[in-house]
Amino acid sequence: MRALDVIGFALQSLRRSPARSLLMLLATAIGVAAVVVLTALGEGARRYVTGEFASLGTNLVIVIPGRSETTGASPALFAGETPRDLTVADAEALTRSALVNQVAPIMVGSASASFGSRLREVPVIGSTAEMLEVRRWKLAAGSFLPAGDWSRGATVCVIGEKIRSELFADEPAIGQWLRIGDWRFRVVGVLASEGRSIGVDVQELVLIPVASAEALFNSPALFRVLVEARSREVMPRVTKFVRETLRERHQGEEDVTVITQDAVLATFDRIFQALTMTLGGIAAISLAVAGILIMNVMLVAVSQRTAEIGLLKALGADQRRITVLFLAEAVLLSWFGALFGLLVGGLGSWTIGRVYPALDVVAPLWAVVAGTTVAIVTGLVFGIMPARRAARLDPIRALAG
Amino acid sequence: MIELDGISRFFQVGEEEVHALESVDLLIRDGEYLSLMGPSGSGKSTLLNILGLLDRPTDGRYLLDGRDTTTLDEREQAQVPGQKVGFVFQSFHLVPRLTAFENIELPLLLAGVAPAARNERVDRALAAVGLEDRARHRPDQLSGGQRQRIAIARATIMRPAVLLADEPTGNLDSASGADVIRVLENLNSEGLTLVVVTHDMDVGRRAARQLRMVDGRIVADALAGRP
Numbered sequence: 001m002r003a004l005d006v007i008g009f010a011l012q013s014l015r016r017s018p019a020r021s022l023l024m025l026l027a028t029a030i031g032v033a034a035v036v037v038l039t040a041l042g043e044g045a046r047r048y049v050t051g052e053f054a055s056l057g058t059n060l061v062i063v064i065p066g067r068s069e070t071t072g073a074s075p076a077l078f079a080g081e082t083p084r085d086l087t088v089a090d091a092e093a094l095t096r097s098a099l100v101n102q103v104a105p106i107m108v109g110s111a112s113a114s115f116g117s118r119l120r121e122v123p124v125i126g127s128t129a130e131m132l133e134v135r136r137w138k139l140a141a142g143s144f145l146p147a148g149d150w151s152r153g154a155t156v157c158v159i160g161e162k163i164r165s166e167l168f169a170d171e172p173a174i175g176q177w178l179r180i181g182d183w184r185f186r187v188v189g190v191l192a193s194e195g196r197s198i199g200v201d202v203q204e205l206v207l208i209p210v211a212s213a214e215a216l217f218n219s220p221a222l223f224r225v226l227v228e229a230r231s232r233e234v235m236p237r238v239t240k241f242v243r244e245t246l247r248e249r250h251q252g253e254e255d256v257t258v259i260t261q262d263a264v265l266a267t268f269d270r271i272f273q274a275l276t277m278t279l280g281g282i283a284a285i286s287l288a289v290a291g292i293l294i295m296n297v298m299l300v301a302v303s304q305r306t307a308e309i310g311l312l313k314a315l316g317a318d319q320r321r322i323t324v325l326f327l328a329e330a331v332l333l334s335w336f337g338a339l340f341g342l343l344v345g346g347l348g349s350w351t352i353g354r355v356y357p358a359l360d361v362v363a364p365l366w367a368v369v370a371g372t373t374v375a376i377v378t379g380l381v382f383g384i385m386p387a388r389r390a391a392r393l394d395p396i397r398a399l400a401g
Numbered sequence: 402m403i404e405l406d407g408i409s410r411f412f413q414v415g416e417e418e419v420h421a422l423e424s425v426d427l428l429i430r431d432g433e434y435l436s437l438m439g440p441s442g443s444g445k446s447t448l449l450n451i452l453g454l455l456d457r458p459t460d461g462r463y464l465l466d467g468r469d470t471t472t473l474d475e476r477e478q479a480q481v482p483g484q485k486v487g488f489v490f491q492s493f494h495l496v497p498r499l500t501a502f503e504n505i506e507l508p509l510l511l512a513g514v515a516p517a518a519r520n521e522r523v524d525r526a527l528a529a530v531g532l533e534d535r536a537r538h539r540p541d542q543l544s545g546g547q548r549q550r551i552a553i554a555r556a557t558i559m560r561p562a563v564l565l566a567d568e569p570t571g572n573l574d575s576a577s578g579a580d581v582i583r584v585l586e587n588l589n590s591e592g593l594t595l596v597v598v599t600h601d602m603d604v605g606r607r608a609a610r611q612l613r614m615v616d617g618r619i620v621a622d623a624l625a626g627r628p
Contacts (some may be wrong), residue, residue, distance in 0.1 A: 001510065001511055001512070001513045002510075002513050002515075005510045005513070009510065012498060012499070012503075013498065015498075016498040307494065308496055310494075311494045311496065312507075312511065313455070313479065313482065314453070314455060314482050314483065314488045314494075315482065315483040315488075315507055315508045315511060315555070316479060316480050316481070316482055316483025316484050316508060316511055316512065316559070317479065317483075317511045318475060318476045318479030318480065319475065319479070320476075321511060395455045395482075396450050396455050396456055399455075399490065399494065
């Protein structure tokens, strides 16, 4: 039998029962569309997060006080051994390398800030002028923290957009005196709200010089030190330099954790890739369900069409030919379903991309290929059983109905 | 040429073994016109199915054109009905979703004949049964007699040597039945071997050779005009 005739015959029988065909088509289409949309979402989220990190600069080395070690006992288990504080002096020591571009110490805390009668609790970050560049922040107005000697605690502050609107409302904020804790700081700048930053809402923070923060919180302990290397190539050497310098300063004790932006980025990348795969896997289950539906409906079709199968046998069709005819129906359905699903899925992810412009919602190629392949294979696998059952029918009994 | 040699066919029905055919010997020459009569359950249809290779005998030898059919493989055997032997059924067995033209075309489709050749042959077959103007009609738009004539056109489209008709007039009124018989006899006069199973004595008596079956055996084999 000619291939075109097989397709024509299958199409004709599909057209005869439009409701049945449409349902099977829909099942496959939903499965494929689910794979496309879900993986597109996962991929969009992955790109969003890695984009956020990349915007921080990929050649950052981050120093965190305390040792995180997955092997051996935690140092805290040994009596009296607490991690030494990471101090501004430590951070300053890290600037003494030609491989290091700049260093920004970060101290965090919270304090009540008031202006006039308005008062609220604000997150306070103590840092230096380098912070602006290291974190790629932008100013909406005024200037940033003054550059120069880190130990000089100027009583100036830079505030986020939301803090500005809540405390100053319509009044000009720059030049005003803001009370933070028991201190008064002059507002010199306002951060632009569009600055991206993982973990910190730039709209809602108050920046003061690190020396002022030391005094405000009455503690020398830094939260982080950000070290920007000259280039990505020297990252391992910078990491080594940071470790060695701090060990030396801490009496040979390695009590800090040094991570690189790259490592964090890679970790998130892996996490989101796994997330996307999981979403794709879940969607693939709906494809399998579609396959079972196809099988079910085809089995019903076979029992409804026994007379026709008997006739085909009486007209000289052998088992193989009847298998091919019925299989063609299942395969055609899953092909059209897959095509339809790709269309719906593409349209769906395009729409989501429109609604959430921050997300770059595009299904990865592997998901599109895998989804379509699974759909087609499903049609084959779940079509073969009903087709073989049809082929094995006894012609005499089939003709008798 | 058909040679049956000691053909038996047993069915297992529950505990009981039903002997549908018992040691049937039969020789049918090319171009013969046979009628096969007998009460229900006498084995007429079973014999017809075995002749058309839709069923296989439990015992015995069946030579079709000198070839032992038991030596054919599944594919060759499946091709005998349709190619060498055509079937006409009491209930027509037209595919309801296909037009008259497409129903006749079906065997050609299955055999992989090219579309151009198919159209020509189907047109000729339609003309032969006098239904050229019904080509685009579906079975439910045709009368019983017309449906059976379409079925005959379909059964003969592969130019088989033998046509087996199982109660071809059973579902028809006498006028339509007469039409159908005339079409069948025309084919026979062109050299087609014709075997008609029937309950209708008037139909059966028209055949040149009349067989009568009872309980799976051929009890009478008479040429017309002789006792």
